[in-house]
Amino acid sequence: MEGDIVNSVLELYKDSKWRDIVDRYHDHPERNKLLWVYPSGENFQFLKQCLEDLLCTNIVSIGCGSGLLEWIMSQATGIPVSGVEVDGAWWHCKYAPPTFIPLLFTPMEIDKEIITLLSKPHTALMFCYFNARAAFENYLNKFSGNVLIIIGPGEGKGVHTEPRPFEEVDNWKLYKWQEVRQSRDFIAVYVRECLRNGVMKHI
Numbered sequence: 001m002e003g004d005i006v007n008s009v010l011e012l013y014k015d016s017k018w019r020d021i022v023d024r025y026h027d028h029p030e031r032n033k034l035l036w037v038y039p040s041g042e043n044f045q046f047l048k049q050c051l052e053d054l055l056c057t058n059i060v061s062i063g064c065g066s067g068l069l070e071w072i073m074s075q076a077t078g079i080p081v082s083g084v085e086v087d088g089a090w091w092h093c094k095y096a097p098p099t100f101i102p103l104l105f106t107p108m109e110i111d112k113e114i115i116t117l118l119s120k121p122h123t124a125l126m127f128c129y130f131n132a133r134a135a136f137e138n139y140l141n142k143f144s145g146n147v148l149i150i151i152g153p154g155e156g157k158g159v160h161t162e163p164r165p166f167e168e169v170d171n172w173k174l175y176k177w178q179e180v181r182q183s184r185d186f187i188a189v190y191v192r193e194c195l196r197n198g199v200m201k202h203i
Ligand SMILES: C[S@@+](CC[C@H](N)C(=O)[O-])C[C@H]1O[C@@H](n2cnc3c(N)ncnc32)[C@H](O)[C@@H]1O
Pocket: 034, 035, 036, 037, 062, 063, 064, 065, 066, 069, 084, 085, 086, 087, 106, 108, 128, 129, 130, 131, 132, 135
C-alpha cells in the first residue's frame, strides 16, 4: 500500500538500501512503528570511529525491537550487531512488526546464552530507547566489556527512557557523543571508568 512505511521499508531492506531508509523515513510520522531513531550516515561514521578507537569488533543491542537499527548499523559500519529481546511470543505473533535481524530472546532473568554474549571480548553494549531501569542494571552487571552506547532523547524532547543519554552511570564515564541529525536524540558512548583515555588503544 502506498504510504505504508512498513511495506516501503521492507522493500528497501530487501534491496539492502539502508541509506534510503534513514534518509526517507527519519521524520516520517509513523516511523516509530519500526524504530525510534534513524541516524544519518554521518552518525554511523561517528559510531564506527568511536568503536574502532575503542577496539570493539561487535555490538550487542538490548531491547532491539524490530532490529531495524541493528541491521542498518551493521550495513553502515561493517560491525556485526546482534539484538536481544524479551517476549518471544509477541515477536512471533501475526500482529508484531517485521524483524530485520534474527532476534535473540531472553527470559526476564537473563539466561546463560545472553551472559555468554555479554562476556565476548571486544563487545560494545547498546541500549536504544530502552525503558527498564532494573533490567538495564542487570545487563550492565553481567557485561564484561568496556564500551557502553546509550541512544535516546535529550532533555526537553518530552520522551522518557531509562537510561537516558548523558546520565551518570556508576563506574562509567562519557567518552564522546553526537546528536542524531537535529532530532534532540543523542548517541552517547561511555567507557568503563577504570580505563583512562588512551589506555584502550594498548589493550
Ligand atoms: C521502546 S522499545 C525500543 C525498541 C528499539 N530499540 C527502538 O529503538 O526502536 C524498548 C524495547 O525494549 C524491550 N525490552 C524491555 N525489557 C527488556 C529486557 N529485560 N530485555 C530485553 N529487551 C527488553 C521491549 O520489548 C521493547 O521492544
